[in-house]
Amino acid sequence: MGLAATASETIAAKRAPEFLSAVDRLRALTDADLQAVNREILGRLDSPVAMIPQLAGHLINAGGKRLRPMLTLASAGVFSYDGDDHVKLAAAVELIHGATLLHDDVVDGSALRRGASTANIIWGNKESVLVGDFIFSRAFELMVEAKNLGVLRALSHASGVIAEGEVLQLTTQKNIAATFETYINVVKAKTAALFAAATEVGAMISGSGAQDEDAMRRFGDHFGVAYQLIDDALDYSGFEYALGKTIGDDFREGKMTAPVVFAVARARDEEKPFWRRVITEGRQEKGDFEKARELMERDGALEDTIECARSYTRKALDALEDAPQNDFTSALADLVETSTARGA
Amino acid sequence: MGLAATASETIAAKRAPEFLSAVDRLRALTDADLQAVNREILGRLDSPVAMIPQLAGHLINAGGKRLRPMLTLASAGVFSYDGDDHVKLAAAVELIHGATLLHDDVVDGSALRRGASTANIIWGNKESVLVGDFIFSRAFELMVEAKNLGVLRALSHASGVIAEGEVLQLTTQKNIAATFETYINVVKAKTAALFAAATEVGAMISGSGAQDEDAMRRFGDHFGVAYQLIDDALDYSGFEYALGKTIGDDFREGKMTAPVVFAVARARDEEKPFWRRVITEGRQEKGDFEKARELMERDGALEDTIECARSYTRKALDALEDAPQNDFTSALADLVETSTARGA
Numbered sequence: 001m002g003l004a005a006t007a008s009e010t011i012a013a014k015r016a017p018e019f020l021s022a023v024d025r026l027r028a029l030t031d032a033d034l035q036a037v038n039r040e041i042l043g044r045l046d047s048p049v050a051m052i053p054q055l056a057g058h059l060i061n062a063g064g065k066r067l068r069p070m071l072t073l074a075s076a077g078v079f080s081y082d083g084d085d086h087v088k089l090a091a092a093v094e095l096i097h098g099a100t101l102l103h104d105d106v107v108d109g110s111a112l113r114r115g116a117s118t119a120n121i122i123w124g125n126k127e128s129v130l131v132g133d134f135i136f137s138r139a140f141e142l143m144v145e146a147k148n149l150g151v152l153r154a155l156s157h158a159s160g161v162i163a164e165g166e167v168l169q170l171t172t173q174k175n176i177a178a179t180f181e182t183y184i185n186v187v188k189a190k191t192a193a194l195f196a197a198a199t200e201v202g203a204m205i206s207g208s209g210a211q212d213e214d215a216m217r218r219f220g221d222h223f224g225v226a227y228q229l230i231d232d233a234l235d236y237s238g239f240e241y242a243l244g245k246t247i248g249d250d251f252r253e254g255k256m257t258a259p260v261v262f263a264v265a266r267a268r269d270e271e272k273p274f275w276r277r278v279i280t281e282g283r284q285e286k287g288d289f290e291k292a293r294e295l296m297e298r299d300g301a302l303e304d305t306i307e308c309a310r311s312y313t314r315k316a317l318d319a320l321e322d323a324p325q326n327d328f329t330s331a332l333a334d335l336v337e338t339s340t341a342r343g344a
Numbered sequence: 345m346g347l348a349a350t351a352s353e354t355i356a357a358k359r360a361p362e363f364l365s366a367v368d369r370l371r372a373l374t375d376a377d378l379q380a381v382n383r384e385i386l387g388r389l390d391s392p393v394a395m396i397p398q399l400a401g402h403l404i405n406a407g408g409k410r411l412r413p414m415l416t417l418a419s420a421g422v423f424s425y426d427g428d429d430h431v432k433l434a435a436a437v438e439l440i441h442g443a444t445l446l447h448d449d450v451v452d453g454s455a456l457r458r459g460a461s462t463a464n465i466i467w468g469n470k471e472s473v474l475v476g477d478f479i480f481s482r483a484f485e486l487m488v489e490a491k492n493l494g495v496l497r498a499l500s501h502a503s504g505v506i507a508e509g510e511v512l513q514l515t516t517q518k519n520i521a522a523t524f525e526t527y528i529n530v531v532k533a534k535t536a537a538l539f540a541a542a543t544e545v546g547a548m549i550s551g552s553g554a555q556d557e558d559a560m561r562r563f564g565d566h567f568g569v570a571y572q573l574i575d576d577a578l579d580y581s582g583f584e585y586a587l588g589k590t591i592g593d594d595f596r597e598g599k600m601t602a603p604v605v606f607a608v609a610r611a612r613d614e615e616k617p618f619w620r621r622v623i624t625e626g627r628q629e630k631g632d633f634e635k636a637r638e639l640m641e642r643d644g645a646l647e648d649t650i651e652c653a654r655s656y657t658r659k660a661l662d663a664l665e666d667a668p669q670n671d672f673t674s675a676l677a678d679l680v681e682t683s684t685a686r687g688a
Contacts, residue, residue, distance in 0.1 A: 049512045103477060107470040126451040129473055130510045133447060133480070137504035140484055144496045152488045152496065160481035166474045168393045 019338040023065055026331045030073040033087055037069050040091035044138045055123050055131045059098050062114045068198045069094040075202020075216050077328035085146040085205045089155075092146075093198045095139035096159055100166075100194075102132035107170065108253055151201045154217075158197035165189025169255065176264050176279050178256035184225070187232075192224025199223075203323075215322035222316035223336045229309035230343040232257035233302050236293050237343075248289050254279045258308065262301035263292065271295065306343035313340040363682040367409055370675045374417040377431055381413050384435040388482045399467050399475045403442050406458045412542045413438040419546020419560050421672035429490040429549045433499075436490075437542045439483035440503055444510075444538075446476035451514065452597055495545045498561075502541035509533025513599065520608050520623050522600035528569065531576075536568025543567075547667075559666035566660035567680045573653035574687040576601035577646050580637050581687075592633050598623045602652065606645035607636065615639065650687035657684040 027034060045056040069090035076086035104110070105118040106125045112118065120128040136159070143155050169186045172178040199220030203213040235250040236259050250257050256279075264275050278284050278292065296302050316336045323329055371378060389400040413434035420430035448454070449462040450469045456462060464472040480503070487499050513530045516522040543564030547557040579594040580603050594601050600623075608619050622628050622636065640646050660680045667673055 047508055047511075049508055049515065051515055052508065052511055100477075103473055107473060125469075126514055127511070129447055129451060130507055130514060132477075133444075134504055134507035134511065136477070136480065137500060137507055140500035141497070141504055144493060144500050147493055149488060149491055153485070156481060156484035156488050160478055160485055163474055163478035163481055164391055164393055164396065167391075167396055167471070167478065170470055170474060171393065171395055 016342050019335075019342050022331070022334045022338040023067065023070075026070050026074055026335055027066075029077065029327060029331050030070055033073045033090070034066060034070065036087045037066070037073070037090045037094065040087055040142070041094060044091065044095065044142060045135070047134070051123065051127060052131055052134055055119050055127060056098070056135055058116075058122065059102060059113075059119055060094075062116050064094075064114065066094060068097050068194060071195060071198040071220060071332075072202045074328045074332050075199040075220075076206060077202075078216070078323050078326065078332070079203055079206035079208045079212065080324075080326075081202070081206040083205065085148065085151075086202060088142050088146050089151060089201050089205065090198075092139045092143040092155065093194065093201075095135050095142065096155070096162075097194060099132040099136035099139065100162055102128045102135065104166065106132075107166070108249070110249065146205065148201075148205060150204050154197045154200050154204065158193040161189045161193040165191075165193070172256050174254035174280055174282060175256060176260075176275055178261060180258065180261050180265075183256060183258055183261050187225050187228045188221070191228040192221045195224030195227070196220035212323060215319050218319035219316050219323070219332070219336075222312045222319060223339070226309040226312035226316060226336060226340050229258055229305055229312065230340055233259055233305040233309070233343045235259075236296055237302050251278070251289050251292060252284065254282050258305040259296050259301045260292075262304050263296045263299055266299040266301065267295065302343075306340070309340045309343055313337065360686050363679075363686050366675070366678045366682040367411065367414075370414050370418055370679055371410075373421065373671060373675050374414055377417045377434070378410060378414065380431045381410070381417070381434045381438065384431055384486070385438060388435065388439065388486060389479070391478070395467065395471060396475055396478055399463050399471055400442070400479055402460075402466065403446060403457075403463055404438070406460050408438075408458065410438060412441050412538060415539060415542040415564060415676075416546045418672045418676050419543040419564075420550060421546075422560070422667050422670065422676070423547055423550030423552045423556065424668075424670075425546070425550040427549065429492065429495075430546060432486050432490050433495060433545050433549065434542075436483045436487040436499065437538065437545075439479050439486065440499070440506075441538060443476045443480035443483065444506055446472045446479065448510065450476075451510070452593070454593065490549065492545075492549060494548050498541045498544050498548065502537040505533045505537040509535075509537070516600050518598035518624055518626060519600060520604075520619055522605060524602065524605050524609075527600060527602055527605050531569050531572045532565070535572040536565045539568030539571070540564035556667060559663050562663035563660050563667070563676070563680075566656045566663060567683070570653040570656035570660060570680060570684050573602055573649055573656065574684055577603060577649040577653070577687045579603075580640055581646050595622070595633050595636060596628065598626050602649040603640050603645045604636075606648050607640045607643055610643040610645065611639065646687075650684070653684045653687055657681065 041060055045053050045060065047053055072090040072093050073086055101113065102119055105113060106120045106128045110118050111121050119131070140156070143152055165186050165188070168182070169190060172182055172186065196217045197220070200213050200217035203216040232250065235247060235257065260279065267275055274291065278288050313336055317333055320329060320333055385404055389397050389404065391397055416434040416437050417430055445457065446463055449457060450464045450472045454462050455465050487496055509530050509532070512526070513534060516526055516530065540561045541564070544557055544561035547560040576594065579591060579601065604623065611619055618635065622632050657680050661677055664673060664677055
């Protein structure tokens with residue numbers, strides 16, 4: 001591990017607590033609702049088929065930050081929404097996310113998530129696929145109960161876009177010719193679409209009008225891209241405890257995330273065989289990950305990934321300025337700023 | 345292959361054309377709408393991610409009977425519905441079914457469906473899981489456009505029940521202690537729930553009231569159980585060409601369908617090790633399938649499966665009598681009767 005990588009790690013580890021504080025601040029603001037969301041989720045995972053609540057419960061209770069449902073609750077808070085539907089929709093958003101995680105872990109063959117064994121390792125791939133389908137259906141049942149066609153449109157559309165992004169990611173995996181534009185399309189689909197829908201529906205149920213819905217949708221969209229960019233940078237520069245997942249997963253799977261896209265584009269001729277071997281051919285040896293990190297540091301691949309996240313962060317904050325300003329708005333602004341600061 | 349099995353096969357092969365004629369009659373009655381359904385489906389599978397329309401198109405165009413969407417169209421016809429939403433909903437029903445098939449084939453490791461290679465064989469398991477999610481999401485987007493909350497409730501609920509049934513089936517696989525009651529629960533969930541929703545929503549959009557919705561829901565539910573019972577009997581007694589899928593799949597996968605449940609319950613002491621070896625342990629040898637068929641014939645396991653289907657068929661026809669009587673009603677009655685006659 002080179003000195004440069006160590007410096008980057010130190011910064012990531014130092015800044016992660018600020019993000020967690022911002023998450024805590026948002027959690028405090030939405031606390032009662034968030035507990036209702038957890039109860040709603042737990043109730044929806046019930047089934048006479050015992051494996052379903054077991055497997056689904058393992059995933060849902062595995063210590064996720066509940067970031068997406070908090071976005072919905074906070075967005076409703078921005079518009080002083082005083083009904084109950086935000087709880088249902090926040091729960092639906094988290095269930096969609098959970099179903100996606102189950103299928104992702106099967107597709108990626110992941111063994112660890114948030115420090116615990118994944119459901120596909122404990123119960124099996126088949127089980128994870130089918131319980132994922134179950135959770136996804138329950139999410140839809142739940143959102144139908146909010147009886148808002150605009151909300152249903154937004155969330156069902158987001159679900160399709162997420163799947164589309166996952167397929168695009170799969171087809172670009174191990175393809176070192178994949179461009180930054182393709183990468184951003186993957187990120188917008190697999191991550192930002194649900195962030196955007198999560199914040200948009202908070203405005204929708206508040207009935208505050210198309211302009212506010214648009215502002216919150218743009219906020220979620222830009223935040224989602226910034227968030228994923230930082231996650232993808234941390235997969236090369238972060239500490240495991242700060243990230244809550246195994247480091248280097250993207251590298252091992254040959255995912256064409258921004259750090260790799262930049263590094264490959266800037267590689268010297270004599271380094272191209274290295275990238276072809278580790279990404280295209282997937283033949284990785286001890287020390288390859290460290291070498292990849294060094295090349296990324298040398299060529300500014302990580303720094304540019306983070307700079308790109310900063311640019312999306314500014315757009316997210318701009319969008320938020322179009323919404324009413326209160327405690328929820330400032331907690332959301334804090335969240336996106338500290339999230340990006342995780343990257344340094 | 346014993347004489348008894350051959351006799352049963354001859355009957356199955358003789359009767360299958362009657363069912364196909366009934367399907368054709370229903371297709372003729374719903375023809376223009378069914379073509380609109382096919383166009384709607386095709387349009388919904390479009391995506392800039394090229395693999396999606398390729399993989400999804402392979403599945404959807406692989407010569408399925410379009411039985412479930414025809415149920416929705418015919419059910420709307422029973423109530424002389426004259427809007428456009430039945431086309432959207434019929435397409436959504438077929439898409440839900442298609443997504444389920446993609447995931448089923450991954451879970452079962454199936455190589456053949458309707459005489460063609462399955463998508464998981466051609467494109468891969470990961471791809472089938474993710475494109476299945478995409479199709480499922482598109483089904484929801486489509487049904488949201490019908491703007492009917494009752495319909496959304498019925499179809500999203502059915503989707504959850506299907507997944508629940510698939511998990512239940514998976515957990516009872518290879519378990520020779522599985523009861524007929526559990527088997528029926530699996531069938532009601534994995535097959536009948538979508539049949540029931542498909543026919544129920546036809547009544548719902550017609551606005552003909554709760555009694556008609558209930559009659560059509562019961563019709564679809566009972567028909568679905570009868571249909572699956574016959575399919576499960578044909579997996580032991582049918583010809584491949586009549587069935588359109590590989591024969592003996594259930595046996596190889598150790599599925600506890602009615603024929604096996606009955607045969608195991610009636611097995612003599614000295615035959616129990618056979619069932620344990622082929623089902624519980626999954627160690628199957630040449631000649632085992634033929635032996636299983638002989639034991640089923642001897643103990644009336646297939647005949648009782650078919651008799652059970654006849655009983656559900658009667659209940660389906662009873663339910664249909666509560667609906668308005670016209671060409672659509674009689675075509676539906678014809679369909680369920682000839683479907684059950686496939687079993688002899």
